[in-house]
Amino acid sequence: MEQKIYLQNQAWEEALALMMRELGPRCQPENEPIKVSCALGRITGETVRAQRSSPHYPAAAMDGYAVRARETFGLNERQPRWFQLGSEALSVDTGDPMPKGMDAVVMLEEVLNKTEEAVLLQQAVVPWSNVRAVGEDIVEGEILLPIHHRLRPQDLGALLAGGVTELAVRRKPRVGILPTGDEIRAPGQPLNVGEIVDSNSTVLSALIAEWGGEAKVWPIVADDWDQLENAVLAMEASQDILVIIAGSSQGRDDYTVPLIEKFGRIYAHGMAIKPGKPAMLGEIKGKPVIGIPGYPVSAFLTARLFLRAWIKHELGLPSGTLPVMRAFLNKKVFSGLGSEEFVRVKVGRVGERWVAAPISRGAGVTMSLVRADGILRVPRLQEGFHEGAPVQVELLRPQEELEETLICIGSHDLTLDLMDSYLKMNGRHGALASAHVGSLAGLMALRKGEAHLAGVHLLDPESGEYNRPYLERLLPQRRIALVNLVYRTQGLLVARGNPLKLRTLADLADGRLRFVNRQGGSGTRVLLDYLLAQEGVDKQQILGYDREEFTHLGVAVAIASGSADAGLGIQSAALSLGLDFIPIGEERYDLAIPQEYLADRRIEMLLEVIASPDFQAEVRAMGGYDLRDAGKFMNGPGETQAE
Amino acid sequence: MEQKIYLQNQAWEEALALMMRELGPRCQPENEPIKVSCALGRITGETVRAQRSSPHYPAAAMDGYAVRARETFGLNERQPRWFQLGSEALSVDTGDPMPKGMDAVVMLEEVLNKTEEAVLLQQAVVPWSNVRAVGEDIVEGEILLPIHHRLRPQDLGALLAGGVTELAVRRKPRVGILPTGDEIRAPGQPLNVGEIVDSNSTVLSALIAEWGGEAKVWPIVADDWDQLENAVLAMEASQDILVIIAGSSQGRDDYTVPLIEKFGRIYAHGMAIKPGKPAMLGEIKGKPVIGIPGYPVSAFLTARLFLRAWIKHELGLPSGTLPVMRAFLNKKVFSGLGSEEFVRVKVGRVGERWVAAPISRGAGVTMSLVRADGILRVPRLQEGFHEGAPVQVELLRPQEELEETLICIGSHDLTLDLMDSYLKMNGRHGALASAHVGSLAGLMALRKGEAHLAGVHLLDPESGEYNRPYLERLLPQRRIALVNLVYRTQGLLVARGNPLKLRTLADLADGRLRFVNRQGGSGTRVLLDYLLAQEGVDKQQILGYDREEFTHLGVAVAIASGSADAGLGIQSAALSLGLDFIPIGEERYDLAIPQEYLADRRIEMLLEVIASPDFQAEVRAMGGYDLRDAGKFMNGPGETQAE
Incomplete structure (x- = not known):
């Protein structure tokens, strides 16, 4: 069987670093011009400077009357004076240019009286009060935005105010996705026994969009050398990054690796990660090729490790860090030495403590990614974490949402899933995260302060009564x-x-x-x-x-x-x-x-x-x-x- | 002047609550069908249940050989046995359907030897080991996602795995934006003295997109009753929410309020907020109308208060809370009683402490929104915060980004802005936030632990030496x-x-x-x-x-x-x-x-x-x-x- 078990067991960081070192310099970011109105969420590809000052003329900062400040000197409540409209005072609205010769604005609210011809003023104003000077907000030539900045709504406003209507942003890296396998069917097609829906292409496309790339999904190709070769070469011709889903495991129909070796180079095949071991890194004609395993959880996690880093690289950005939070493990996590394991966890705040609870570890359980609030990494050379250990969790859900979540640990009931939906209806914004460990373990979780509530249906054999005897026994205080x-x-x-x-x-x-x-x-x-x-x-x-x-x-x-x-x-x-x-x-x-x-x-x-x-x-x-x-x-x- | 000073000074929460109470029930969320592949970021409009189990057939969970578990009983390393291929053992890849009669899979790695006709096995396996049962991941009818859930990449995968290719999501509320004013010009047009570029429409459109709505910007209308009436009625006919920019202040050309009174109702005009006082809430023919002041900072902040709440309402979502963090004020903030003030602050972590530093408070300073990391609210009935007070800051930038930011307080130099850009180049992901308070105040900030560095150019008159004498004097320890x-x-x-x-x-x-x-x-x-x-x-x-x-x-x-x-x-x-x-x-x-x-x-x-x-x-x-x-x-x- 040796010929089929060829997966390496490489540290993923080293594999990625090798690939970045060898291939990275050949895959540099490119810019494209874009109109400001279309630039939300894009990454600046240059340091952007103002092309115009704002205001670009001295302007009234308030609704009122423009005057010559020196003519107001000496005025006070007991010595008001009438100012002739047209010569001594001119009505201005906020934003109006200051009339020639005028150097201050008296606010509307401070005008004592008014006729057709004149206004009665009672306050001395200093020169340039209630006047916005040229460049008060933005000075022509000033740096508006640094390079490598993700454009937010308010940034677009500053660009326009600074006279910038078009700017250079990073071109979105084009990522080709090739789903492979005789048994794979596109979403919406009927499935026979042995056939599997291609959900990965959709998930990867969405991740790519979130990371700032542009995905293009190729039609599914069967396990056939010629079809695969045609598709891969077509992707190479038009895309910046190539993703091949599945076909990198050790099954009987795997052509991907020899194909890449024919046209390019394999950097690593087989990573010391769990799940995701069959991931592959390679290149064809100077373009990165990432082999993503077919199991949905493996696909998601390996894309986060490798594809994200490449998209960021081609945007000119460092991979950076993912948002993390500190939580305490509610139970021991064991993980074998030699592989970095990515454990999905639920996270909730009970009292003042954030608690992390590991959930299903199967690579095929798509729902585990839906239910998980975060991912806990167990390093390669660590056997796990003990119960109660403080750990760093990479969040899959915004922390504000987690704040709203009730943690229910205990017996499983189908109505709990429904409850989660109802907690989000009619203006409510709650959530119920339930972990199914059984009634007794639920009461233990209450005792340890790891849950807000527990679902229980425990019959006391002696009294025939439900639940109360157990509370008295297990949580007497x-x-x-x-x-x-x-x-x-x-x-x-x-x-x-x-x-x-x-x-x-x-x-x-x-x-x-x-x-x-x-x-x-x-x-x-x-x-x-x-x-x-x-x-x-x-x-x-x-x-x-x-x-x-x-x-x-x-x-x-x-x-x-x-x-x-x-x-x-x-x-x-x-x-x-x-x-x-x-x-x-x-x-x-x-x-x-x-x-x-x-x-x-x-x-x-x-x-x-x-x-x-x-x-x-x-x-x-x-x-x-x-x-x-x-x-x-x-x-x-x-x-x-x-x- | 009384006729023009008609702004109320209403608590914004009360004004909004009144409008929600009266108008909210008539503006209910609507659903629309969408394909899963297009649904990223959309909000579920129903509780979504699986239409198919996953796996939908018993499947091999590993590459290996399908066997009848009971035929392996008794095997061990000293008692291996040959299994005939085709009858006693069948080669299977991960995901393959279990051959009829077989109920376990022996992993490839555990096969001792192999010929054309048989495999040598040495381990007993229990029934259903390495087999994925029907519904192991998803059971038909199971709740996949609750209502009012923002769809993430992994959710799309679970939907497809559960046989769902189309689902009901909330239709994006259509928001019409009407920029008004004789002096307003569209971006890209040349500006004469007295003319102002319409940056607000672009900023609001981007905010609306981020909040889940769909913006449509109307051509700018001048201060002319008929043009305004035509535009507002056209917006009403096709949009769910109407936004009118400017025209709600107390200047000489304001028609908005009487126009809305003609066709509908004003709920509030004039809010006890700073900036943003001229904001207006009204309705026309059962549709919400939001009057947004023209000053860019006022526009941004009032949109966040009122428009965001309406978009969320029409999506069926509560307004919820914005991400906040706790920080300590680096200086006293004074704010007049009677208005809630929104102070823009820079935020940075110096040592273990998060420090918030207030920046420009002008409503016209667009760059203050670009530079700000967050917003500090000073409640209406509070005169401010004292120096060092712990405060809650609503973030305008992800916290991860703030972690990377160096805080430089002190003298201003133009090279500091350039430094910020260079800290983001060549794989760096730093940032420099600089506050310009002068050299001496910069040294004071170092002393109080509020900055990582200070820009200083302090000449000692006695020695003629720069900077060092000041350090010795001010920070001797x-x-x-x-x-x-x-x-x-x-x-x-x-x-x-x-x-x-x-x-x-x-x-x-x-x-x-x-x-x-x-x-x-x-x-x-x-x-x-x-x-x-x-x-x-x-x-x-x-x-x-x-x-x-x-x-x-x-x-x-x-x-x-x-x-x-x-x-x-x-x-x-x-x-x-x-x-x-x-x-x-x-x-x-x-x-x-x-x-x-x-x-x-x-x-x-x-x-x-x-x-x-x-x-x-x-x-x-x-x-x-x-x-x-x-x-x-x-x-x-x-x-x-x-x-």
């Missing part, structure tokens, strides 16, 4: 409110048509049926164990009892894809995936909210949403939910937890 | 390096042709010539006093000795515009404004840099620029500069100041 969100029907999820004819929990222990469980500490797991004990079923007899998923949808997916026959979960998850559902019972799902957050306006918004008829209607429509106590404080009216 | 920037020629600036035939400083005291001075504490003022004393000239005899400007260009502008006959300043200032120059002598201009900043990479960049031949050549070309010691440490080789 804290005042925690339990606000009901829903009652929901739990039951067995099975394939459509219930082919194995399951009816009760006892059927799970037949020794052949493949069960899929929820993780320990989840409310569903607690419920399962409680029900199994009640019915006297031995869990050791259940095949797959040890196979754990972290969400209801995870369980549903396992069943829908045929890797398991049954699991315990909520009805809405069954409905989402078109599974059959055998109801077992109803359970109470509450939000546990520490007393000190109840007055937080974000929590107030959340309670407002729970109480709103439109939210409740949409939850009911999902199926399997009862909202009879939605929004009700479950540990007693007006109070929280008994201490 | 500190180690401060003096790095020479330039020697520059000081002299008398006079009108072109030197009409008053000035030759020496003594000529200033003729009792008729109008002098313009620099402020106390500036090096130039110290130099003037020194030279006057040397020549035995009585400064009381100099008409205008008490008139102070804060920069060389300020002095030059006063002379060029005829408000003064002479001033002391540097040659490059005379050259900029085409003035005549009578050399008086050469002076040394140094940068005073505290020892602790010398190792700061930003200071290192600055020293690199001073030493660079291209920078020096451009400075020489400005005229009046000598660079024989540029970059030299003036208080002794290798050391800073003697203690």
Whole structure:
């Protein structure tokens, strides 16, 4: 197999530095002229100087009367004097040129009286008061803007005021994007089994636009040497930077690397990064070629490392730094030595602390990039970070938005995703970020101050009561409110048509049926164990009892894809995936909210949403939910937890 | 005059709230369909759900061989087994559908040996290892994005992966902009005396684009009722929001307010804000009309208050908050009671502290918006802030950029503006923000830790030595390096042709010539006093000795515009404004840099620029500069100041 495992394991900074050193000097920025009115967001390609002073004539700075200052000397409230209009005083509006001979303006508000012929003035004014001198704002020849400056709205105003209507900006680097692969289909085309939609070209185009380049997407080419060669050479002829998506891994149909070697040079293939290892850097005829892996997360991250740097370089800008913030890790992050790992994290402010919570690490999980608030880098020669470590997070979302976000850690429920949307409606601007770790872990997160609220549905086997006994046991010192969100029907999820004819929990222990469980500490797991004990079923007899998923949808997916026959979960998850559902019972799902957050306006918004008829209607429509106590404080009216 | 002074003095929040209450419900957001590939930056107008699971078939997660997991049970390094290709093991690439019957993938790297017909495996794999289940990333029906979400590149990827190729986004509110005024000219047209370029329409269009709206600029209309009425009604017919620039002040030609009253309603005219008082809020036929004052700074600030809120409202979004940061004021800010004032500030990090320094407060100074890093609001019922007060600054520049900025407070020199540009060239990404307060105030700023460096040219009258005696006197406890920037020629600036035939400083005291001075504490003022004393000239005899400007260009502008006959300043200032120059002598201009900043990479960049031949050549070309010691440490080789 050796011939196929040829990926290097190179430090990405070194690979990029080598390429920049060798190829960078041959790829210099170019300027183009642009009208000021079209220049928003562009990068200045020169130091821009004013071509005209502003004001370009001495001008009245106020509405009023232009006078000769020396003629006002000696005036005061007890000695006013009439000034003849036309000779001694002339009406001027703000911006009007100063009439010849006049050197000051008396403001309208300071005029004591007025007739057709004259104004009564009562104040002495010094020469040049309320007059804008030539060049007061801008002097001809003055530097208006430095080079390499991103043009903001106010900069355009200063340019026009300084008589500049056209300027030189950096030409946007042209980036050609070539999606490759027999199995890749353009967005909108029907997909057969084995076919994958090309989402990467769209994501990369958007990133390129944000970084100041101009993307052009080539039609998808199959794994065919001639087609690939034609496309790459066509890109080379018209583009400044070449991006080839996929075709740089070690699969059976990879022509990219030999093709680049035929026409140019490979700088590095295989980086010590995770995800993104198959990334490639090369050149063809003096133009940079960047090989981007096909997995969406890998594509996104490697584009940020390599493509961004090249676009910046061709704009004449340093790569600079990405906005970062400091946060504290809510759990240990382990990462193997030898690769720099890019861990996606959720970030939220709980009390005074910013908390970072790692989320899915799969390279194929596009939603992880949507959900992530930032990226935490684990250096190549570091095994990770311990729980509570202060870390630097590169932000994927503006910090103002994060300030508005409620952190919900605990059990998963589909209504939480809906809640996020409702927190953004009707003039609200909240957000709910939920991490699905199970009810018990949610309460632990409250204890450690890492969440504003926790979704919990924990049945106490002794009392048969939900949630409150757990609060008393786990958070005895804290005042925690339990606000009901829903009652929901739990039951067995099975394939459509219930082919194995399951009816009760006892059927799970037949020794052949493949069960899929929820993780320990989840409310569903607690419920399962409680029900199994009640019915006297031995869990050791259940095949797959040890196979754990972290969400209801995870369980549903396992069943829908045929890797398991049954699991315990909520009805809405069954409905989402078109599974059959055998109801077992109803359970109470509450939000546990520490007393000190109840007055937080974000929590107030959340309670407002729970109480709103439109939210409740949409939850009911999902199926399997009862909202009879939605929004009700479950540990007693007006109070929280008994201490 | 009462009939013209009709501006109210209303709290802007109340005026806006009234308008929102009355008119807001009639101006609801609208959606439009858009293709995902065009949706970057748009705002979702619906909760977006997946139309397809991803993966939509069980897929290999690695390159390798698909097998039946149970057939690998029992394998280990000492008990490998050959698997027949085609029946027991099938080659798969990442993303390939799992062959029928196979339920796990053995990674390529774990294959021990291979022939044409078989692979030698040595590891047991559990079912579904290295297999991506249907819906592992996205489950059909799952919420991909909430409503009111600004679409980022990664969001587009998730939409496509979830089978969404088109979605509903908020239609961009259409904003009509009407520039008005007899004296207003479109950019690019020649300007006569009394004519002003319309820079506001371009600035507002750019702001509108940044806020998510779509601007359309109408041709400039003169102060003519019929033209104005036609334009306003045409705007009303096709736009969602109407902006009228100027015409809302109290000058003689203001028709806007009566026009709006004719067709609609005025909510407020005249706000308790500074600048921006003449702003107006009204409606015509159910559409919001915003009257924006003509002064560029007023236009910018009132658009941010009122227009931004309306665009957000019509997108369905709350106005939200602008990014702010905390900084400490470097000097007292006084602001009159009764108006909320928007003070432009420079912001920089010196050591661990963020320092905010107020800059020009004139409403006509467009460059103040270019130079400002942020805006400090002084509330209506507050008289200002004391020196050192912690304040919240709304940022006009990304914080990352501010991190790179060196703060130079002290004497003004034109080469400092050029330095800012050079700090951005050749892969550098620095910036120099300079505040011009004079040499002595610059040293005070170093003492208070508010600047990284100070530009100083202070002649000690006793020793005749520059700068060092002042450091010893004012900062005896500190180690401060003096790095020479330039020697520059000081002299008398006079009108072109030197009409008053000035030759020496003594000529200033003729009792008729109008002098313009620099402020106390500036090096130039110290130099003037020194030279006057040397020549035995009585400064009381100099008409205008008490008139102070804060920069060389300020002095030059006063002379060029005829408000003064002479001033002391540097040659490059005379050259900029085409003035005549009578050399008086050469002076040394140094940068005073505290020892602790010398190792700061930003200071290192600055020293690199001073030493660079291209920078020096451009400075020489400005005229009046000598660079024989540029970059030299003036208080002794290798050391800073003697203690």
